[in-house]
Amino acid sequence: MPRKGRKRSQSLIPDVLSNLPENVIDVILVLLPCKDAVRTSVLSKKWRYHWCRLTELTLDASLWKTTKDLLNPTVKFTKIIYQLLSLHEGPITKFTLNMAFLEKSGPMIDNFIYFLSRNGIQHLVIFFPWYHLYKLPSSLFSCSELRHLNLHNCSIHHPSAFQGFDKLVSLVLCRVTISSELLESLISHCPLLGRLVLNTPEVLDTIEINAPVLRSFNFTGNISSICLKNVPLLVKVSLESDDIRAEDLDFAKVFESCSALEHLSLNFFNSQIFAAEGYEAPTRLPFDLSVKRFYLPDIYLVDSYKLSYALCLIRSSPYLEYLELQVYSEAEDDDGMLEPLEVERFSDVTFNHLTEVKLDFFGGKMSEMRLIKLFLAKSPMLVRMLIDTCYLDGEPLETRLKIFAEVSKFVRASPEAEVIYDKFKYHITYI
Known part of the structure; x- marks a missing residue:
């Protein structure tokens, strides 16, 4: 290309950037990481402080922690927050701040939360330093x-004059310290709350969830402290338990008003259920659940209490259509713990709507074989049973063929039922 032509093409670049409409510049800046958005100030006069009017901001360690920068991350973080407070114009509707690995957050955060409260914040995500529970300022409310x-990673003590978040539709509290009374009050003062996630490390008193339009609930903590009191529209529930006394685990209380519940996930991973000598877990709930899809990500088939509670919920779900289990068995099964899986013990139960069962981590143990036998015998509408054979990879071919041949002899209530062996790479579906 002639020299003159090159000069002409180069001179067009700043003109094009300068003449972009304001709304197009806004879209470009929103799509850029915060650091790159600030760097656009050098493009032209029109771009110089345009980033200061961004309505969506994400601040994380990439802004204040680099391998070559010798400045203390906390000092750099403080300077960034100060610049935002002094330079930003207009509303901030969405703000994400991740300072989980900072040494401390400092009083600057109180000022910034107050700043957000005065600038129309609608979507707020904050990860406070993980080792220190930050006390939220009252301005948040x-x-x-x-x-x-x-x-x-914070503690909440909302003021007595708090009237609620009238527009809040989603609430996530992870490793947050809050009293049972304040948590109940906070939830009940959010009339439009549709999604609730709670991860409570400490033992709470019973929490009654009063949320008339709640549709999704994820809870990690002491399941016995939860009572779904007023949740007529609740469709999806995921419960992950800590160690618990079997006598305290009352699923009838937990699911008291879940008339619309369709998706249920119960995760006992890394937890133990203790019980006094002679205690017997309930065999079913005093009412039927409307659950259609049930996920059990961690069930030891020789752990009598975990298994009994799982079977209690399965028995109480007559409309079940899909069941997914991640099972584990000991190297040597204890026949005394296998009684709950006997087909005869389900003489009063038929899974009339169950069309698909997925079994992960199948190792060919006696308890697993009985579980397969149970669902094949009690599911007249079953279409297929998917069995993950990853755990059989180390077994000789002769052993595997013998296991498959034994399963093929099990009685099937459904003439359409097909048993499919595959490798799912340890995948389990979560809600």
Whole structure:
């Protein structure tokens, strides 16, 4: 290309950037990482402070921690927050702040939360330093436009005059310290709350969840402290338990008003259920659940209490259509713990709607074989049973063929039932 032509093409670049419409510049800046958005200030006069009017901001360690920068991350973080407070113009509707690995957050955060409360914040996500519970300032509870609130590693003590978040539809509290009374009050003062996630490390008193339009609930903690009291629209529930006394685990209380519940996930992973000598877990609930899809990510088939509670919920779900289990068995099964899996013990139960069962981590143990036999015998509408054979990879071919041949002899209530062996790479579906 002639020299003159090259000069002409180069001179067009700044003109094009300068003449972009304001709304196009806004879209470009929103799609860029915060650091790169600030760097656009050098492009032209029109771009110089345009980033200061961004309505969506994400601040994380990439801004204040680099391998070559010798400045203390906490000092650099403080400077960044100060610049935002002094330079930003207009509303901030969505703000994400991840300072989980900072040494400390400092009083600057209180000022910034107050700043957000005065600038129309609607979507707020904050990860506070993980080793120190940050006490939320009262200004957070004056964010009247909040629709989504996601908090990690902090303590909450909302003021007595708090009237609620009238527009909040999603609430996530992870490793948050809060009393049972305040948590109940907070939830009940969010009339539009549709999604709730709670991860409570400490033992709480019973929490009654009063959320008339709640549709999704994820809980990690002491299941016995939860009572779904007023949740007529609740469709999806995921429960992950800590160690618990079997006598305290009352699923009838937990699912008291879950008339619309369709998706249930129960995760006993890394937890133990203790019980006094002679205690017997209930065989079914005093009412039927409307659950259609049930996920059990961690069931030891020789752990009598975990298994008994799982079977209790399965028995109480007559409308079950899909069941997914991740099972584990000991190297040597204890026949005394296998009684709950006997087909005869389910003489009063038929899974009339169950069309698919997925069994992960199948190792060919006696308890697993009895579980397969049970569902084949009690499911007249079963279409297929998917069995993950990853755990059989180390077994000789002769052993595997013998196991498959034994399963093929099991009685099937459904003439359409097909048993499919495959490798699912340890995949389990979660809600």
